[in-house]
Structures are given as C-alpha cells and as structure tokens.
Amino acid sequence: MKIIKSKQALSLKRTVESGTDEQQRVVEEILQGVKERKDEALLDYTERFDGVRLSRLIVTGEELDQAYDTFDPELRDILEEAARNITSFHEEQKRQSWFKTTPDGSVLGQKIQPIESVGVYVPGGTAAYPSSVFMNVIPAKVAGVKRIVMVSPPNENGDLPDGVLVAAKIAGVTEIYKVGGAQGIGALAYGTETIEPVDKITGPGNIYVALAKRAVYGDVDIDMIAGPSEIVVLADDTAVASEVAADLLSQAEHDTRACSILVTTSEKLAFRVQEEVESQLTRLPRESIARKAIRDHGAIYVVTSIEEGVDVIDELAPEHLEVMTEDAFSVAMKVRNAGAIFIGRYSSEPVGDYFAGPNHVLPTNGTARFSSPLNVDDFVKKSSIIQYSEKALKDHYQKIAAFARLEGLEAHARAVESRFREDGE
Amino acid sequence: MKIIKSKQALSLKRTVESGTDEQQRVVEEILQGVKERKDEALLDYTERFDGVRLSRLIVTGEELDQAYDTFDPELRDILEEAARNITSFHEEQKRQSWFKTTPDGSVLGQKIQPIESVGVYVPGGTAAYPSSVFMNVIPAKVAGVKRIVMVSPPNENGDLPDGVLVAAKIAGVTEIYKVGGAQGIGALAYGTETIEPVDKITGPGNIYVALAKRAVYGDVDIDMIAGPSEIVVLADDTAVASEVAADLLSQAEHDTRACSILVTTSEKLAFRVQEEVESQLTRLPRESIARKAIRDHGAIYVVTSIEEGVDVIDELAPEHLEVMTEDAFSVAMKVRNAGAIFIGRYSSEPVGDYFAGPNHVLPTNGTARFSSPLNVDDFVKKSSIIQYSEKALKDHYQKIAAFARLEGLEAHARAVESRFREDGE
Structure with missing residues (x-):
C-alpha cells in the first residue's frame, strides 16, 4: 500500500462502467423480447443464461417455508436480529403527512404516501447476499410499500440460495420470482402474464442489470447505479494499526476496483498500517482481489492536522468513513461529505454492512456530496395539498x-x- | 375539446424529448469547450448564441440593486409576499439530524446537512419567470445551502430581465452570472476562472440545457428533466363549467404539448366545459398554443362514480390535480398519485404556480407514482452515524x-x- 505525498493523487472518482455497444444491444433486445413475449421470453432467457428451463417462475410459499425451516437456526437468529435492528433504525426515518391551516381558512400541506409497488433485484452467482435483501426490502416495508417483489436468477437446479429466501421471508417480501439479468428488470418494469409491473426498482446487479435499469428509468423509478466500494479511514496515533488495516482490507476484498484510503496525522501509523496490510493480505482467502484493489486504488496520505484530514475527507466524499482519532465523535461531526460515518475503534465498517441498522446502500464515486444512503424517503412520494x-x-x-x-x-x-x-x- | 368514451385513450405518458444527434453533438462540443477554455468559451458562446459580447459575466451588486429599486413597487410587494409564503411552506419541511442511543452505549443516527452549493438555471427568452427563480432557490435557501448560483442568458444588450433579478435578490441568490444554454450548465458543473463549480444543478431549460444537464449528471446532481405541463380536473355537477374551463386553459397556454383533462361524473358538466373551453379559447392572447394543446392533448372523460374517477386519476398520476366535487377534501385524500392536489372551487391551479407556498416544480409524465414536488429534501444529504x-x-x-x-x-x-x-x- 503506497504512501503518497500529494493529495492530488487521491480521488474516488472512477469511471462508472457504461457498457459496450454490444452489451447495450443485448440489453435492448432482451427488454424488447420481454415486452413482446412476456413469460415465454423470461423462461427462454433463463434457460439461455442460467442454464435451467423452469416450469414456473414464482417461488411458492412451500419453497419459502422449507428454506426457512431447514436453515441453520443460529444463523437464522442472527439474520432476524439484524433485520430487527435495520427495521428499528429505518422506523426512525418515517414521516407523517402534515397540514397547516391559515387564519383565512386555507389548508396547505404535504401528503406523504408509500410508493405502491417496488421491485428488488438480488444478484445470483456464487455468493448469496441476504444483507442486500434486508437493506433494499426493509426500508420499503417500513415506508409502507404494500407490494414488494423480489427477482433473482436461479441456479442450474432452478433454485435460489436458501440464505436469500430466508432473508426475503424475514424481511417480508410479498412475491419472489426466479428470473435475473436484464430480463428480470424488464419483467419488473413492463410486467408479464405472471409478474405485475412495479413503480420502482432497486438493488445491485451486473452490467446487464445496470444497463437495463437505466433503460427502463422513466417508466419506473430506479435507485442509484452504485460504483465499487470505498473506505477512507481518518486516524491519529491513537488508532491501532492492525485494526485499521483489517478494516481497509474488508472493503478491498469486494472488488479489484474497490478503494481503500488511510488519511492520518501519524507517520508512524502510516508505516505500521502499510506493514499490517501486507501481512494480513497474505492470509486472506480473497487475497488476489484485495491485493489488486490495494495496489491500484489503495493509498496512505499523511496530513499535518486533523483539520487538514477533514478537508481531504470532504473533497473525497467517501462511501464509508471511519474516524479513529481522539475525540472521534467531535471530529466526525465536522465532516460534511460521507455516506456513512463509523466513529471510534469499535465501529468497524462491517458492523454497518450487516447488523447495526443503518443502510449499507451508500453513495459512491464522490456523490456523497449530494446523495444519501438508501432510506425510507426513497420509498415514499409526496403530494402538495392546497385548499x-x-x-x-x-x-x-x-x-x-x-x-x-x-x-x-x-x-x-x-x-x-x-x-x-x-x-x- | 373531445369527449372520449374509453379511458384507454387517456395517458399522460408522452415521449420525453431526447434531442437529435446533432443537438447532442453540439452540447458535447460546448461542454468540452467550457472545460478547456473556461471563461473565454463562455464569452464566445454567449456572443454566438445570445448575440452579445460581454465584458464580464457576473451581475454586480449595483446592477441588482438598480433592478430592485426601479421595479414597480406594487409588483415587488407581490413578489415579496409570494416569497414569504413559499419560504414558510418549505420551512415546514426542514428536518433535524437525529441520534438514538442504546443501553449498551452505542449511538446511531442520521446527520442531515445542506448540500454545499447549488446552481439554478433560469431560462431566458421573451418571458421572464421570477416564479421559477423562487421555486428553485427558496427550497435550497431553506435547506441551508450556503452558495446559490444563478445562471441565465443575457439579452442582446447584455442584461437579464429585471423581474428575474428582483426575484433573485428577494430569494437570496448569492451569485448571478449572465450565461445560458449548455455553456451555463458546463460552467456550473466544471467551473471556470470566474465561476466556482457547484454540487447540484436545478431549473428548467430548452433541449440544449436538458441535454447538458443529463451529460454532467454524476459529476454533479441534477433535478428531474420535466415534461410538458399537465392538469387533470376531477369534478361532479357542483363544479362551475367556466371555472373548470379556465383552469384547463391555464395549463394549455404553456405549451402545445401541454395536457388538459377533465374527468367528471356529470355529462352535463362535460358538455358545458366543452363549450366554455371553445368560447374562452377565442379570447386568449396565446390562443394558438392553447388551441393546439387542447386539440392534441385535451380530453373529457365521463365516469360513473367519483371512485372510478379516483382510479382514473391514480392511473394518470397527473402533475396538477384539481378536485371540484362535493366533499372535495375527502375525495382528494383518496388519491394516491398526483404531484399537487388543488382542492375545491377556490384553489385554482395558478394559486400554486405563484403564491400559496407549495412548489410548482412537479413530477410530470406519470412519474407522480414515485416522484415528489421539488422540496427541501432535494437540497440536503444524509450521512449515517454509527458509533x-x-x-x-x-x-x-x-x-x-x-x-x-x-x-x-x-x-x-x-x-x-x-x-x-x-x-x-
């Protein structure tokens, strides 16, 4: 992990994948196919891309119950506790409609109502992400969205991962369909015989999913298109190098394009973190991904004061910020631009990924200057009232x-x- | 204005102008020019497109004071009263950062802060729109945005309309520059020697402005790209035909693509409104625009009950809805999808365009299903706090x-x- 001398070398702005012309063409063709041939198209594309010919798209109540009943009870308890924490944090965000009356008898206000129906995309592939189900579904549920539809690509046996199904059941998803990729997005946006269309689509996915979301935007709402993960740690000499390094690596293992930056007033810490990162890297199962991320997008920058550090943070506007300094809460309160701020030694970033309650869907690429974590407001709409x-x-x-x-x-x-x-x- | 028999003929979804390849190319060239040659490019493009070679871009305090001091005092009072109403309505939307503590000593919360700087685009051309200045600037001001930069194209004498300057002064714009079109957007997004870049750009504009906003999105945030204006009136036989017609025409005069629809339980009202629209049209200064809008996008649809009417409204999800029925407030409360709801006979739509307080920047094209009027939330960002x-x-x-x-x-x-x-x- 390199120690750099100029903050000009620091930037979280990376090119967002925009897709090749060929990928664009494929997505357009798939969306058109879904519009025209509906369910039949979904079954065909699922056979082509996921290698399984399904007899039905919907996940039945029995399938869901079975996944739930046979799941490791200890893990299930953890998932349920996490879901309660996430629900509780998002409940605090709920807002009521309000009205004010004037002496002349007029009424002005905002009527705040949930969006009617939301579709949540859950990626398939090797790893299952129950946390992603929670972070997208629970804010919608708390907002009062009645219909929450989940789509996700099946494996070769025509199944979805148990962890994802269990999370969906806990979070209160109302319908689940085994369909992924651009065809899954098309189904949510345009509807088919089986799947009623929704008003908004959220959730991460690969480049085909991202392109499809962009293409249907306007017909339905979408959430942001997220970039690779980012972590910036602001630390002084009170921080523990091994812990800083472990947290930097927790983001680096996500993606070779993930970004891990340490900003510190302590040259000693800088060197110790550099060593620790190297030593911990060699013991990681996802070493090759993390090593490439650290090499290409990792940096340590030594500042002369915490104030200068805060200025650097505000320019970076990171997705995740950890503050490990003396009087960390006060330092954190000076920060203007960051998606989520983890304060003090015991607020390791994965605490927020899984468990504490705040959302892990966060603004990337420096957009924390003007964007917010996914939240309940994203699942309501306001109408002005004028009488x-x-x-x-x-x-x-x-x-x-x-x-x-x-x-x-x-x-x-x-x-x-x-x-x-x-x-x- | 045609009376239609099937609700299938009713739709507010119209193609959003996406610009020709040539327009796209021009916009890219202009944005590139602004990036490279900065102020010089702004002055050149202003000469080319607005017909004036400016010696400086900024509007000075003296220019602003002069516009204010020489403005019709009665109109100025009206503008100031409107600004107070708009401020007061938006103040109600302000939210505080919040924290909760847990028995184990943890702190979780949301830190809510204003976006640092906002740019507001104000279109030039024949009509000046002080109301547009208010509706974009005041929510930002109320949110606590420190730097609010207005850009607008100058006329051939190098001036901005007095009404716009007076509105800018009343609303508390902090900097004003005489630059419009794609170059104005480029300046706000990338910055020049004179103009510091901003974090978010709002405000309406022509197709070049819209294309430029789309192109810079990601580097900065933007508001929605609005479609043509829409009004839907839901009325029973208690409504007054001449008033319904006048309100339908108030939107039709905006744009030949504007949409005016009456949904009514009263066949008698339907015929009377049809007559009234025809008769009032002939007396309008903007008759040709309004006539084309009514012909192409106007419709009267007779329903069998108010409940059916509400269902039609929810499918349309109009920008502006007027409810002129018995027990209008209760009817309005059943509506799920509408940008702004005007209730009762005395809530003619222009009340909301100018004066009452709610924002007139509203979701169009059926997007009220998931979008909201411009509001204070659009000018803040939230950071999750985890300690x-x-x-x-x-x-x-x-x-x-x-x-x-x-x-x-x-x-x-x-x-x-x-x-x-x-x-x-």
Whole structure:
C-alpha cells in the first residue's frame, strides 16, 4: 500500500462502467423480447443464461417455508436480529403527512404516501447476499410499500440460495420470482402474464442489470447505479494499526476496483498500517482481489492536522468513513461529505454492512456530496395539498393575476379571476 | 375539446424529448469547450448564441440593486409576499439530524446537512419567470445551502430581465452570472476562472440545457428533466363549467404539448366545459398554443362514480390535480398519485404556480407514482452515524462475523474480530 505525498493523487472518482455497444444491444433486445413475449421470453432467457428451463417462475410459499425451516437456526437468529435492528433504525426515518391551516381558512400541506409497488433485484452467482435483501426490502416495508417483489436468477437446479429466501421471508417480501439479468428488470418494469409491473426498482446487479435499469428509468423509478466500494479511514496515533488495516482490507476484498484510503496525522501509523496490510493480505482467502484493489486504488496520505484530514475527507466524499482519532465523535461531526460515518475503534465498517441498522446502500464515486444512503424517503412520494378558502382567494387573486401577467401568462390570470367574475356563469 | 368514451385513450405518458444527434453533438462540443477554455468559451458562446459580447459575466451588486429599486413597487410587494409564503411552506419541511442511543452505549443516527452549493438555471427568452427563480432557490435557501448560483442568458444588450433579478435578490441568490444554454450548465458543473463549480444543478431549460444537464449528471446532481405541463380536473355537477374551463386553459397556454383533462361524473358538466373551453379559447392572447394543446392533448372523460374517477386519476398520476366535487377534501385524500392536489372551487391551479407556498416544480409524465414536488429534501444529504461501544461490539461481533462468512466475505469477519484478538497488537 503506497504512501503518497500529494493529495492530488487521491480521488474516488472512477469511471462508472457504461457498457459496450454490444452489451447495450443485448440489453435492448432482451427488454424488447420481454415486452413482446412476456413469460415465454423470461423462461427462454433463463434457460439461455442460467442454464435451467423452469416450469414456473414464482417461488411458492412451500419453497419459502422449507428454506426457512431447514436453515441453520443460529444463523437464522442472527439474520432476524439484524433485520430487527435495520427495521428499528429505518422506523426512525418515517414521516407523517402534515397540514397547516391559515387564519383565512386555507389548508396547505404535504401528503406523504408509500410508493405502491417496488421491485428488488438480488444478484445470483456464487455468493448469496441476504444483507442486500434486508437493506433494499426493509426500508420499503417500513415506508409502507404494500407490494414488494423480489427477482433473482436461479441456479442450474432452478433454485435460489436458501440464505436469500430466508432473508426475503424475514424481511417480508410479498412475491419472489426466479428470473435475473436484464430480463428480470424488464419483467419488473413492463410486467408479464405472471409478474405485475412495479413503480420502482432497486438493488445491485451486473452490467446487464445496470444497463437495463437505466433503460427502463422513466417508466419506473430506479435507485442509484452504485460504483465499487470505498473506505477512507481518518486516524491519529491513537488508532491501532492492525485494526485499521483489517478494516481497509474488508472493503478491498469486494472488488479489484474497490478503494481503500488511510488519511492520518501519524507517520508512524502510516508505516505500521502499510506493514499490517501486507501481512494480513497474505492470509486472506480473497487475497488476489484485495491485493489488486490495494495496489491500484489503495493509498496512505499523511496530513499535518486533523483539520487538514477533514478537508481531504470532504473533497473525497467517501462511501464509508471511519474516524479513529481522539475525540472521534467531535471530529466526525465536522465532516460534511460521507455516506456513512463509523466513529471510534469499535465501529468497524462491517458492523454497518450487516447488523447495526443503518443502510449499507451508500453513495459512491464522490456523490456523497449530494446523495444519501438508501432510506425510507426513497420509498415514499409526496403530494402538495392546497385548499384555498373563498376568503383567501378573494384577498389574493388580484396579486396572483398580476404575477401571472408579469410572466405573460394571461390564461393563468383569468383562471383565478374567473371565480369572481361579475357576470357569473 | 373531445369527449372520449374509453379511458384507454387517456395517458399522460408522452415521449420525453431526447434531442437529435446533432443537438447532442453540439452540447458535447460546448461542454468540452467550457472545460478547456473556461471563461473565454463562455464569452464566445454567449456572443454566438445570445448575440452579445460581454465584458464580464457576473451581475454586480449595483446592477441588482438598480433592478430592485426601479421595479414597480406594487409588483415587488407581490413578489415579496409570494416569497414569504413559499419560504414558510418549505420551512415546514426542514428536518433535524437525529441520534438514538442504546443501553449498551452505542449511538446511531442520521446527520442531515445542506448540500454545499447549488446552481439554478433560469431560462431566458421573451418571458421572464421570477416564479421559477423562487421555486428553485427558496427550497435550497431553506435547506441551508450556503452558495446559490444563478445562471441565465443575457439579452442582446447584455442584461437579464429585471423581474428575474428582483426575484433573485428577494430569494437570496448569492451569485448571478449572465450565461445560458449548455455553456451555463458546463460552467456550473466544471467551473471556470470566474465561476466556482457547484454540487447540484436545478431549473428548467430548452433541449440544449436538458441535454447538458443529463451529460454532467454524476459529476454533479441534477433535478428531474420535466415534461410538458399537465392538469387533470376531477369534478361532479357542483363544479362551475367556466371555472373548470379556465383552469384547463391555464395549463394549455404553456405549451402545445401541454395536457388538459377533465374527468367528471356529470355529462352535463362535460358538455358545458366543452363549450366554455371553445368560447374562452377565442379570447386568449396565446390562443394558438392553447388551441393546439387542447386539440392534441385535451380530453373529457365521463365516469360513473367519483371512485372510478379516483382510479382514473391514480392511473394518470397527473402533475396538477384539481378536485371540484362535493366533499372535495375527502375525495382528494383518496388519491394516491398526483404531484399537487388543488382542492375545491377556490384553489385554482395558478394559486400554486405563484403564491400559496407549495412548489410548482412537479413530477410530470406519470412519474407522480414515485416522484415528489421539488422540496427541501432535494437540497440536503444524509450521512449515517454509527458509533458502537466496546460492549456493543463485544456482544455482537461473533454474529457479525458469522453473517459475513455466510456471504463469503472473510476479511469482513476478521475486521470485527481484530478488536478482540487474544494476541493483541
């Protein structure tokens, strides 16, 4: 892990994969296929890409119960405890509709309602990610979304991983279908005989899934297209090198494009972390991925003060920030741009990935300057409420008409005036 | 205005202008020009597109004061009253950071902070839109955004309209530059010698502005790309035909692609509104625009009950909904999908465009199913806060490690375990 001398070398902005023309073409063809041939297309693409001809797409209640009943009870308890924590944290985010009344009898407000239906994409492949099910489904559930549809590609036996099914049952998914890739996204956006379309699609996926989400955006809403994972640790000489290194590596093992950066006031810590990273790397099962990530996107930057460190953080706007300094809470409160802030020695980043409660779907690529973790607000919509009383309109319609005419919009002026025309109707 | 028999003929989904290849090429060239030649490029493009060679881009305090001091005092008072109403409505939306503590001494929460800097695009052309300045700037101001930069194309004399300048001063814009089009967006996104870049860009514009906003998205955040205006009126026989017609026309005058729909339980009202629209149309200064909009995108649909009417509304998910029925408030509360709901006879739609307080930047094209009016939340970002205590991590790290291993992420497990290694450091 290199120690760098200039902060100009530090950046989290990496090119977001935009897909090749060929990938783009494939996705368009698949989406068109789903629009035209619906279920039949889903079954065909699943056979082609996942290697299994399904007799039905839906996961039945029995399949779900069986996965749940046969799952390691200890692990199941852990999943349930995590789900409770995540639910509890997101409950705090719920907002009520509100109204205010004015002395002239008018009512103004915001009606806040859940989105009607949400689709959650869960990637397939070797590893199953129950945590991803929780982090996408639970905020929607807490928001009050009635219909939460999960789609995920089946394995060659036509099954979904037990861990994912168990998480779906715990989180309260209402329908599960065995369909992945661009065809899964197409089904959620356009609907088929079996799958009713949804209003919003969230969840991570490969490049085909990302391209499909982008293509259906507008017909439905989507969440952000996330980039590779990032961790920045801000530390002084009170931090423990082995722990800093372990946390940096926890993100590096995700992806060769993952980014791990240490910003520190302590040159001694810098060198010790450098050694620790090297030594811990050799013992990791995913060593080759993590090693490449650390080599290409890892850096240690020594600053002269914590204040300078905070400035560097704000410029980076990292997805995950750990603050391991003296008076860490106060330091953390000075930070303006970060998706999630882990404070103190005992807030190792995986605490937030799995268990504590806050969401692990976070802004990447420096977008924490203007974006937020996935949250309950992402699953509601607001409608403005305007009920003007007769008195209110009478008192103000001439002003409104004058304002409209200032903008050259005569029909707007006449609309408010129409209520008080002398000649009546 | 045609009376239609099937709700299948009703739709607010229209193709969003995506721009020609040529327009796309022009926008890319302009953005590249701004990146490379900065201020010089802005001055060149302004000369080319707006017909004026400026000596400086910034609007000075003196220019602003002069516009304000020489503005019609009565109109200025109206603008100030409108700004107060808009501020007051948006103040209600403000949210505080929050924390909760657990018995084991951990702290979890959301830190909610304003985005640092926002750019607001204000279109030029014949009409000036002070209301657009208010609706974009005030929510940002209320959110606590420190730097609010306005850009707008100058006229041939190198000036911006007084109404826009006065609105900018009232709303509290912190910097104003005379630059429009794709070059204005490029300046806000990338910065020049004169203009510091911003974190988010909002505000409407022509196709070049829309394409430029889409191109810079990711480097900065943007608001939605709005479609043409829409109004749907839900009315029974208690509604006054001339007023319904006037409100339908108030949106039709915006744009030949604007959409005006009446959904009513009263066949009598349907015919009377049809007559009234025709008769009021002939007296409108923007008759030709409104007539084309009504012809191409206007419709009256007769339903058998208010409940059926509400279902039609929810499928349409209109930008503006007016409810003019008996017990209008209760009917409005049943609606799930609408950007802004105007309730009762005295809540003519322009009340919300200019004066009442709620935002007039609203979801179009049926996106009210999942999108909201522009609001204070659009100008803040949230950071998750996680401070686990030693006890909390000690109690839970084995569960977290087990969860991580279920997902095949060993380095995640080791990160939480590293705090309790027997061998210490």
